[in-house]
Amino acid sequence: MSFAAAVLLVALSSSSVAAEPWTAVVRVVSDEDTALLVRVRGQSSDLPVRLVVSSGAPLGASREGPWLAAERLAGRHQARAVLWFVREGSDVRVQVAEFDSRRLFSRAARMGPSPGSLEWSTGAEALALAARSALRAVEAGAPLGDVVELAPPRHAPNGEGTDTVAGHRIEDAASSDGTTPRTPSTKGADVALAEEGGSASVREGVTSPREGPRPALAEAHPARQTWLTLGGHAALDGYTRTGHQGVVVGVGLQPGRWRLRAQVLASVPARLRDARTELTLGQHAASVWAGLPWAAAERLDVEAGLGAGVVVFTRRTQALTEEVQAAPPGTMLALLLGPELRARWWMGARVGLEASMAAELLLGRPELRYAIDGNFVSRGAGWAVRPRLGLAMVVFLCAPMTRWARCRPPWRQ
Incomplete structure (x- = not known):
């Protein structure tokens, strides 16, 4: 009886721990982001996560780069993850950063240039499902995506120190329709991203050869x-x-x-x-x-x-x-x-x-x-x-x- 009671007590405590709500910040830049957030809220309504809206400039516009900007944003809200969207021509990419394991999840979907169309609605639903999978993985303690490893600061030739991160900007990925990628920014911190496999409607970006050296990814060994x-x-x-x-x-x-x-x-x-x-x-x-x-x-x-x-x-x-x-x-x-x-x-x-x-x-x-x-x-x-x-x-x-x-x-x- 005592052993059964102990197991029951642990099981009851586990359900309370599993249901403990946590916070994820969503950076909203445009009306399109607001519409996509509505889809994400609908898909993740069964998860114990509070989606806190943070309106402002794109995280990629920060001088220190999107990863460090997202990490600072999470610190202000005491959040476990930060989610944001990036428009890339006719595609939109969703990014989910989790900072305990330093993992970055990314998925893109073709949505067309005009929000509200059938193509846009289909792509928005695919992105919302991808975001839900990423949030659910964070809730389970197994964040999706690859580990982002920051490189040590490097110095400019003129002697002025600039804190940088090896790699390329998150938004500087070429879409899979063959369009020419934008030239990576030379300012601020960049983050390297290697994506996992996706379906036909949710595609991975292709790295531009002009992006410079990729960062070293942490070994795929389990955490202690x-x-x-x-x-x-x-x-x-x-x-x-x-x-x-x-x-x-x-x-x-x-x-x-x-x-x-x-x-x-x-x-x-x-x-x-x-x-x-x-x-x-x-x-x-x-x-x-x-x-x-x-x-x-x-x-x-x-x-x-x-x-x-x-x-x-x-x-x-x-x-x-x-x-x-x-x-x-x-x-x-x-x-x-x-x-x-x-x-x-x-x-x-x-x-x-x-x-x-x-x-x-x-x-x-x-x-x-x-x-x-x-x-x-x-x-x-x-x-x-x-x-x-x-x-x-x-x-x-x-x-x-x-x-x-x-x-x-x-x-x-």
Whole structure:
């Protein structure tokens, strides 16, 4: 009952965390931007996000560049993300910047020159859907887009220092219809952008060869992540028909692509009874595991790994007949090795649910025996390989580095 209550309490707290509203700023420059914002509000009405309107000049017109201007705008509103639109001839591009992971999402759609037309309406709906996907990913803690890495300041030949960012301006991307891109600005900070794949109606920009060197993108390795787990487990061991069950407590760390975890399993002692004795057998384990995520969806990932540890067997025997002399209580150790599969479902930014399946090889497991007239009679040796299933709540620990810092999944979309 206490374990079920703890799981229920964590689940209730996770729903409140997942539903916690957060802020995204939308820079509005023109009447067209206002009309597009209406579409975005409609598509994202089910998300716990407050869209705060900020009217003003285009972010690309800032001397420091659109990324730093958007970051400053987010700081003023204590927002996790900033969204803005850029008109590129007959195309319009939506940009969503998330500053904890420094990811920039971008999508473009052909909308024609005149707002209100059928072509414009179709493109606006495509952009609104793309913006919703980006906002939903921020809410889930897995922002879309590529990491923007700022270069160190460089100095002009005349000795005057100018703070710049390597790369090209966000709006200086050529449209896919073959039109000539605008010449990149030589003033201020620029941001390099590499887009992810899109559909036919939402297209990627093509980088102009005149844009200069691309910036270095951060390696596509997951961010450092730590977490705690609390749950239950069940295993078939060959000593009893129902095996043994208990609770599992663990801690995990992901410094790179690999996930590392340590866990302790405590089981309810099993009772084995026959005509001669009643034996109480307990099994408890401590182990370490290393796993590599190899399949991922928006809120789900699958991990394969290997582990090793020690299993502690405790035994207490009670004689049921006078001719039987019970052995004193004892403790035995066995080595545990084996593979494991884990599936993790992200319920919110800080809480997840994890299911595991392992095949554990036990070396040195105890054999239960009687000594009769100098001969040993086996009562049960257990299985050499035992299957184990587990289900646990995962609580992610975050050390906020910025005011926008949130927990996020370690895999990329």
